[in-house]
Amino acid sequence: MPISRFETERYQRQLMVDGWDQERLKRARVLVAGAGGLGGLSATYLAEAGVGYLRICDSDKVELSNLNRQILYTAPDIGKPKAMLAAKRLYAQNPEIEIDAVQDTLTETNAGELAAGCDLIVDGLDNHAGRLVLNKASFDLNIPYIYGAINEWLGQLSFFNPPKTACLACLMPGDLNAPERTPVFGALAAVVGSLQATMALKYLMTGEIPDANVLLIFRADTMAFEKVTFERRPGCEVCGKAAPSGTRR
Amino acid sequence: MTAKGAKGATGAKMAKRSTSSGGLAGTTLRIDLTTGRIKREPTDTKLMREWFGGRGVVAKILYDEVPRDADPFGPENLFIMTAGVMSGCFIPAGAKIEFGSISPMTNGHGDSNMGGHLGPALKFAGYDTVIFSGISPKPVYLFIDDDTVELRDASKYWGMGSLDCEPLMKKDLGEDFEIATIGPAAENGVRFSCITHDFGRQAGRTGQGAVMGSKKLKAVAVRGTGGIVVHDLDKLTEHVTAIIKRTQTHPNMAPWQKYGTSFFVGWSNKNAVLPTRNFQTTYFEDAEAIDGPELVEKCFISHKACSGCWMNCGKYVKAEVPGKEKVFLEGPEYETGALCGSNLGMKDINHVAYLNWLMDNVGMDTMSGGGVVAFGMECFQRGLIGTGDLEGHTLKWGSVEDAEHFVDMIVHRRGIGEYFAGGTKRAAEKIGRGSEKFAMQVKGMEMSGYDGRYAPGMMLSYMTCDIGAHHNRSWTITVDMAEGQDKVEGRAKVVVYLQHIRPLFDCWCICRLFWGELDIEPEEIVQTLNDITGWNIDTAEALKTSEKMWNLVRCHYLERNRADGRTFDYPPARAWEDKIPSGPNAGKGLTKDQIETMLNEYYACRGWDAKGNPTREVLHDLKLDFAADAIEKLGLLGTPLPNGIPAVRGERYKPKAF
Amino acid sequence: MTVFLKAGGNLRAMIKPDVDHYTRKLEIEGGKSIGEILEHISLNPAYVALMYVDGAMKDLSYKPADGETITLQPPVSGG
Numbered sequence: 001m002p003i004s005r006f007e008t009e010r011y012q013r014q015l016m017v018d019g020w021d022q023e024r025l026k027r028a029r030v031l032v033a034g035a036g037g038l039g040g041l042s043a044t045y046l047a048e049a050g051v052g053y054l055r056i057c058d059s060d061k062v063e064l065s066n067l068n069r070q071i072l073y074t075a076p077d078i079g080k081p082k083a084m085l086a087a088k089r090l091y092a093q094n095p096e097i098e099i100d101a102v103q104d105t106l107t108e109t110n111a112g113e114l115a116a117g118c119d120l121i122v123d124g125l126d127n128h129a130g131r132l133v134l135n136k137a138s139f140d141l142n143i144p145y146i147y148g149a150i151n152e153w154l155g156q157l158s159f160f161n162p163p164k165t166a167c168l169a170c171l172m173p174g175d176l177n178a179p180e181r182t183p184v185f186g187a188l189a190a191v192v193g194s195l196q197a198t199m200a201l202k203y204l205m206t207g208e209i210p211d212a213n214v215l216l217i218f219r220a221d222t223m224a225f226e227k228v229t230f231e232r233r234p235g236c237e238v239c240g241k242a243a244p245s246g247t248r249r
Numbered sequence: 250m251t252a253k254g255a256k257g258a259t260g261a262k263m264a265k266r267s268t269s270s271g272g273l274a275g276t277t278l279r280i281d282l283t284t285g286r287i288k289r290e291p292t293d294t295k296l297m298r299e300w301f302g303g304r305g306v307v308a309k310i311l312y313d314e315v316p317r318d319a320d321p322f323g324p325e326n327l328f329i330m331t332a333g334v335m336s337g338c339f340i341p342a343g344a345k346i347e348f349g350s351i352s353p354m355t356n357g358h359g360d361s362n363m364g365g366h367l368g369p370a371l372k373f374a375g376y377d378t379v380i381f382s383g384i385s386p387k388p389v390y391l392f393i394d395d396d397t398v399e400l401r402d403a404s405k406y407w408g409m410g411s412l413d414c415e416p417l418m419k420k421d422l423g424e425d426f427e428i429a430t431i432g433p434a435a436e437n438g439v440r441f442s443c444i445t446h447d448f449g450r451q452a453g454r455t456g457q458g459a460v461m462g463s464k465k466l467k468a469v470a471v472r473g474t475g476g477i478v479v480h481d482l483d484k485l486t487e488h489v490t491a492i493i494k495r496t497q498t499h500p501n502m503a504p505w506q507k508y509g510t511s512f513f514v515g516w517s518n519k520n521a522v523l524p525t526r527n528f529q530t531t532y533f534e535d536a537e538a539i540d541g542p543e544l545v546e547k548c549f550i551s552h553k554a555c556s557g558c559w560m561n562c563g564k565y566v567k568a569e570v571p572g573k574e575k576v577f578l579e580g581p582e583y584e585t586g587a588l589c590g591s592n593l594g595m596k597d598i599n600h601v602a603y604l605n606w607l608m609d610n611v612g613m614d615t616m617s618g619g620g621v622v623a624f625g626m627e628c629f630q631r632g633l634i635g636t637g638d639l640e641g642h643t644l645k646w647g648s649v650e651d652a653e654h655f656v657d658m659i660v661h662r663r664g665i666g667e668y669f670a671g672g673t674k675r676a677a678e679k680i681g682r683g684s685e686k687f688a689m690q691v692k693g694m695e696m697s698g699y700d701g702r703y704a705p706g707m708m709l710s711y712m713t714c715d716i717g718a719h720h721n722r723s724w725t726i727t728v729d730m731a732e733g734q735d736k737v738e739g740r741a742k743v744v745v746y747l748q749h750i751r752p753l754f755d756c757w758c759i760c761r762l763f764w765g766e767l768d769i770e771p772e773e774i775v776q777t778l779n780d781i782t783g784w785n786i787d788t789a790e791a792l793k794t795s796e797k798m799w800n801l802v803r804c805h806y807l808e809r810n811r812a813d814g815r816t817f818d819y820p821p822a823r824a825w826e827d828k829i830p831s832g833p834n835a836g837k838g839l840t841k842d843q844i845e846t847m848l849n850e851y852y853a854c855r856g857w858d859a860k861g862n863p864t865r866e867v868l869h870d871l872k873l874d875f876a877a878d879a880i881e882k883l884g885l886l887g888t889p890l891p892n893g894i895p896a897v898r899g900e901r902y903k904p905k906a907f
Numbered sequence: 908m909t910v911f912l913k914a915g916g917n918l919r920a921m922i923k924p925d926v927d928h929y930t931r932k933l934e935i936e937g938g939k940s941i942g943e944i945l946e947h948i949s950l951n952p953a954y955v956a957l958m959y960v961d962g963a964m965k966d967l968s969y970k971p972a973d974g975e976t977i978t979l980q981p982p983v984s985g986g
Contacts, residue, residue, distance in 0.1 A: 002663060004637055006679060031364040038986040061884075079884050095678040102318070126986035152916045171964070176956055182985030189986070215957070215964070217980070221915055221929070226978075228957075230964035233933040 011050055021205040022050060028204040031118040033106055035086035036060070037069040037126020038148050039118055041193030042200070044071065046122070047090040049201055053098045055091065057114055057185075058082040058124075059105040069186035081166040107129050111137035111244045120178060120204060121145040122196055128176040135160065135168040139239050144203065150180055152183045153221040155192035158214060159199055162239035163232065165212045168235035188220050269478040272781035273297060274372045278398060282464050283324060283383030287398050292377045294838055298784060302377070303333035304360050304755035306350030309800050310380065312360055312805045312876075321353035321456075323439065324384045327372055330371070330469065331378040333758025337369030338557070338781050341496075342763030344368050344556035346429075346446075347755060352455040353440045353463075354617075354672055354693040355717050357806035359455030362755055363429075364555035365447035367471060370427040374473025381464060390468040392422075395475065406434060410446035412578070412612035414468065422470055427868035429469045432612020434660045435462030439545030439670045441617035441695070445609055447580020449553065449563060453614035455694060457718050480783030488776055496767040502560065505762060506552070509562035510583035517587060521834040522699045522707075522726060524592045524645055526714035527623035528689045528823060531700040532832025533591035542702040544581070544600045560763055570603035570649060578606035579617070587698030588619030593626060594646030602757050604652055606905055611660045617672060620695030622652050623717065624688055626674040635863070637666040686822040691718040701807040701820070702829055704729040707739040709847045712818045713744065715802045721761075723747035728902065737843045746899035747896055749795040756795070796898060797871040800863050801858035804876040807862065809886045813883075814861025818848055856894030858887035867894045908937050908973035910944065916981035921950055930976070941977055942967035948986045 003022055008015070011022055028051050032043040033059040043056060062070075062077040062085070072089045072102070073082070087101035100112060115121055115137050123146060126130050131147060138145035144161035147168055160167050196217065202210045217226040235238055268291070279288040298742040300309045307329050319325035329349045336345055346368035352359025371379075374393050386401065386597045388407040389400040406414050411432040418428045428446065435442035435458035442458035443451045452458075455717040461467075467497025479485055496502060504512055518536035525533040543565065550780040553563030560581070569575050576881070581601050582590065589608070590601040608618045622644075628634045629644035637644055640663070642654045658666030668676040673695055677688035694717025701708030706725030720726075750771060754761050757778060764774055771788045779785055807814055828838035852859060856867030864887035869878040880886050913921045914930045932953045935944060945952050945967070957980040958965050971977055 004667070006665075006668075012940065034986055036986055079885065083812060091678075095675070110969045124986055126984070128982065128984040131984070148986070149983045154980070154983050156916050156980075156983050161920035172956055176984050177953055178982040178984045184985040219915060226962065228959040228962055228964050 001033065003098075007050065010094070010096065014049065016151070019205070020129045023031045024205050025050050025201070026052040026160040027157070028120070028121060029055070029118045030113050030120045030200065031057065032122045032124050033057050033114070033130075034124030034126065035070075035072060035082050036066065036124060036126060037186065038150065038193045038196065039122070040070050040072040040086060041190050042124060042148075042197040043086065043090055044093065044123050045197035046200060047094045047097055049197075050094065050097060051201075051204065053100075055100045055102060055108060055114070056083055056086045056090070057102040057104060058086065059103065069184060071186070071190075089234075090216065091207070106133055108133055108136070110140060115141055115143050118143055120200055122200055123148045124193075126182065128178065131154070131168060132173070136238050138162075139167055146199055146203075148192045150184050150188050150192050151178070152180075153188065153219065155188050155218040156194055157195055157199070157216050159203065159209055159211060161209055161212075165208065166232040167236065167239040168229055169238040170236045171215070171230060173237060182212035184218060188218075191218055191220070231242045250434050266330055268375065269476070270703070271480050272338055272413070272477060274332075274375045274477060275376050276376050277380070278376055278379040279382070279799055280400070281383045282381055282385040282389070282400070282466065285385075285400055287400070289398075292805070297334065297377070299777070299794075300798065301334075301753070301756035301791075302493045303331060303345075303347040303758045304318075304349070304752055305794070305798050306378065307347060308333060308358055308802050308805070311349060311351060313439050315351055315809050319351060321351045321356065321460060322891050324382070326351050326460060328381040328457070328460050328464055328466070330381075331758075332368040332371045332376075333756065333779060334464045334782050336374035336758035338479055338485070339557050339724060340759070340777060340781075341493060342484070342555065342558045342560060342760035343758070344558065345755075345758035346371065346452075347758055348444060348452045348457040348538070350457060350460040351394055352457075352716065353459050353808070355806075356693070356809055357715070358802045359457065359716055360755065361444075361452040362758065363444065363446055363450045363452040364558075365427070365450035366556045367427040367429055367446050367469070368758055370471040370473045370558045372473065372477055373475050374471055374762035375475055375651060379465060384463065388465045388467050389643045390418075390470060391466065393473070394426075395470040395473060399694070406430070407436065408466050411612045412448060412606070412610040414450060415445070416803070418468060418470060423472065423883065426472045428469045430612070431461045431467060432610060433612045433842050434613040436467075437660060437662055437663070437670070438462065439613055440657060440672050440675075441614045442612050442623065443614040445612060447553075448492075448563075449565070449609065450555070451609065451614065451716070453616055454719055456614075458612055458614075461616040477782045485777065486782035488780060492769060492773060492777075496769070497768045501766055505560050505562050505766075508541035508545060509564050510762070511544045511564065511586050513583035514586045514590065514763065515540040515542075517583075517699065518591070520730065521829070521832045522701075522704055524587055524623075524689075524696070524698055524700050526594050527592060527620075527627040527687060528696070528700055529627070529687075529827075530831045531702070531829050531834055533594075535596040536591060538596050539586060539590040539598050539601050543584075544586075544602070546801075547598050549604050550577070550660070555760070558760070558763065562762055566602055568599050568606055570599055572601045573603065574669045575605040576603060576797050578602060578609055581605040584698045585615040585619065588695075592619050592623045593652060595649065596647055597649075599650040600647075603649055604656075607653055607656055611656065613656070613660070615756050616697060617695040618656070620689055621669050621676070622655055624676060624684075625655055625669060626651075627687055628680060628684060631684075633680055633684055633742060634665060640664065666771045671888045678885060685825065688821055689718070691820055692817050693717055694719065697721070698831070700841055701826060702716070702827075703734045703834045705734070705737040705839060705843065706732075706744055708820060708839060708844075709737075709740055709744050709851060710747075712848065713748070713851055715799065715806065718820070722751055724751065732837050734837070737839070738850065741847060741854045742900040743902045744851065745854045746792075746902055748799060749899050753791055753795050756798075774886075778781065793871070793898070797873060800868060800871055800873055801876055803863055804868070804880050807880050808883065811883060811885075814857065814863075815848060815852075815859070816861070818861055819844065853890070854895065855898050856890065858890065860887065864889055864894065866890070870894070894904050909934055909978040910971045910974070912944070912948075912979060913976055914979040915979065917982070918950075918954060918981040921954065922948065922979065937973070938970060940968050940970050942964065942981050944971075944977070955979045956979065
């Protein structure tokens with residue numbers, strides 16, 4: 001898709017980045033599941049970078065307690081549904097791209113439809129059960145899924161694309177016994193969200209998995225990044241039966 | 250008086266349809282374009298009675314059946330064509346056909362109608378309403394020949410201009426078929442595309458053509474030979490004959506017949522409300538060169554009329570521009586004369602007529618088209634776009650060549666044409682740099698041909714019209730002239746009244762130019778309606794039903810666009826930031842405070858809260874509790890008014906027939 | 908032999924760190940698995956979402972060598 005003169009000026013700085021492929025970004029379609037602390041931020045940077053199509057899904061309404069970390073909303077938005085608001089804010093940021101808002105809860109039944117036609121799923125959820133649903137849809141539809149999560153001073157993310165990589169259920173198949181209100185603050189959400197967006201952009205422009213089978217952990221308590229490698233779990237309920245080449249028995 | 254369709258006068262067979270009664274033909278068609286399935290149902294007379302037909306049933310069907318997140322260009326949007334109860338009953342100016350769908354311009358209820366002969370033909374063929382859903386896998390056209398209803402392959406016609414396509418289809422099918430087509434603009438998804446019929450009648454506003462194009466529906470071809478049964482033919486004949494005789498000598502009749510509305514250009518200019526160079530100013534030095542008398546003198550070939558109307562306001566003309574082929578078209582009527590004339594700085598009636606022909610043939614609304622080109626010209630004037638964006642061309646005021654090339658870029662969505670294909674609102678969002686201020690639109694649809702800065706009622710009308718900045722719901726220019734252009738207070742209740750009475754014409758499918766501009770009382774119109782339908786309603790009930798439609802459409806808009814109504818009711822900042830710089834009204838203008846005052850007064854008049862959201866009290870009074878429940882779930886139900894709602898919303902006003 | 912446990916989040920307090928803010932030093936018999944080590948310090952494995960040693964993911968059956976640090980990751984699921 002040809003880039004207009006206005007887009008060339010808008011993306012001027014990133015066009016100078018080695019290996020940047022703006023036309024490929026323009027053709028890309030991404031589902032951002034959740035428009036809160038993580039999703040709001042990653043969606044913002046994907047939008048600003050010019051990803052051609054974003055589908056933003058969120059079932060919530062804005063609450064005051066969101067505003068310590070969710071950059072897309074302000075106090076006058078309290079009580080309003082998030083998805084459409086997020087789409088409007090992102091469009092104002094970059095009207096060159098197309099954005100769809102889906103105000104709906106992610107379930108096993110609709111996950112496939114939500115991800116349909118997308119090249120990538122970016123995690124913006126706030127619960128592990130939802131992430132497992134996304135993970136399954138990712139495997140069923142063969143759409144890569146950039147997992148991301150935060151808690152207190154810890155953040156972690158990984159690029160899942162089973163069977164080329166392990167999937168989330170290989171690592172954490174069950175419910176995580178996490179408290180209902182997770183302690184989180186904005187700056188950490190921004191670190192993980194930005195890393196997710198960066199990973200997404202790299203993948204969308206090259207088609208290559210940025211860092212396979214690696215959990216990237218940021219420990220804000222010690223200001224340290226750690227990389228932890230893992231492998232596919234042979235007994236995994238989601239991707240265990242798939243051969244490494246991607247064929248399913 | 251002969252009219253196409255019913256061939257009684259020439260001795261051909263005219264069957265009285267067994268299904269027809271009370272002005273209705275009796276059958277509704279539901280067509281799924283995805284599968285090609287065509288279903289016939291008896292017309293829902295209860296729906297017609299409750300919602301009056303035309304715009305009213307369009308509003309209710311869209312509200313009931315289109316999912317709130319449906320893409321206007323997607324398969325879930327419906328495209329509705331309906332001829333209304335009065336169309337085809339041989340009353341004067343009673344030949345309209347109404348189209349409706351979710352508008353790709355405003356993302357809300359959209360409807361637009363046209364005169365000509367298609368409405369009566371549809372009724373004579375036996376159908377009141379056709380509802381299209383889905384998307385056809387290949388280009389098709391709807392073929393109706395009395396009882397035969399088919400979707401036929403349109404690949405031969407796909408890509409043709411509307412004015413080229415219609416004659417070819419008439420040649421292929423028969424001269425007595427009534428044809429409506431879309432052009433390449435609609436095929437390419439230009440949001441402000443229109444539908445064209447009878448060579449020069451358009452359903453222009455809200456992008457109905459674009460929706461047709463998204464469904465790969467190229468055209469509609471209808472031949473009908475049946476009759477329509479009315480409730481009381483004797484009374485109808487007596488009443489209408491009296492009206493005809495009386496209005497024959499009305500002072501407005503002669504100018505309408507001679508010039509159509511084209512002479513309004515001079516009137517608007519004299520009153521300094523003529524949009525000039527993208528509404529930068531309101532007086533055009535060269536208005537005389539593009540006025541009605543000039544049109545009639547330089548371009549006129551013959552008059553044209555709609556079915557059963559001798560006002561023949563249509564003007565069939567030629568346009569001759571040196572270096573270009575001579576072209577033939579119907580028009581320009583006032584809006585085109587203003588928005589493609591003074592609004593583009595055009596100084597030659599042939600240039601205006603040429604642009605009219607160009608836009609008619611590519612199939613774009615000349616009103617939005619004029620607004621979009623004007624916006625482009627102002628961007629060029631201000632250096633926001635340059636020749637590098639325009640394939641080496643300029644986009645200068647008054648240049649018909651520049652305008653033609655720009656239109657071509659838009660139709661084919663080349664380069665920056667892509668931005669403008671979405672209308673001025675979307676173009677301004679992408680160009681930025683303050684251009685939003687002079688994107689002359691509200692809710693995503695471009696402004697009609699009157700500048701509202703010294704006509705507060707007109708400005709309020711643009712702000713609060715349901716489909717965007719259109720004049721037709723409440724045309725208040727003469728109210729502003731009569732009641733004082735400096736005064737904003739007191740205008741709202743008249744706007745509300747007009748927003749109730751005028752859309753009734755869109756429900757009943759009759760034309761305002763006759764029924765609204767010749768001192769015919771609303772009671773007489775209602776009487777005519779009762780003679781046709783047997784509904785036995787009075788003016789108060791008619792107005793209340795119209796108010797019900799207005800509120801339903803508002804609720805639908807809020808549900809789809811998910812924000813307080815007031816958010817969408819502002820004009821572009823030019824309305825209050827730029828005083829009129831020149832001409833007789835130099836120095837005049839509105840302030841932001843006055844804009845806010847008008848909105849506050851308007852909402853109070855309507856029984857809506859200060860955020861522009863309908864309250865439960867007014868919705869309950871209109872039996873729209875279901876709509877109240879729906880917007881309440883989204884947090885958009887209006888806060889109850891401390892002093893309650895007015896008992897009657899809108900104050901009756903008789904605009905001076907100018 | 909000596910092994911070190913490291914944890915963040917709500918696990919930090921549970922391992923009762925003594926070396927620094929995040930680390931607990933343990934003297935244990937050789938050949939013990941992580942699962943047995945957690946039992947030894949009365950830490951319910953349900954609170955541990957992931958565990959890793961030297962940048963490689965492990966599970967409860969892993970038997971650490973002398974001097975290794977086992978990092979225990981609590982549930983991280985917010986957004």
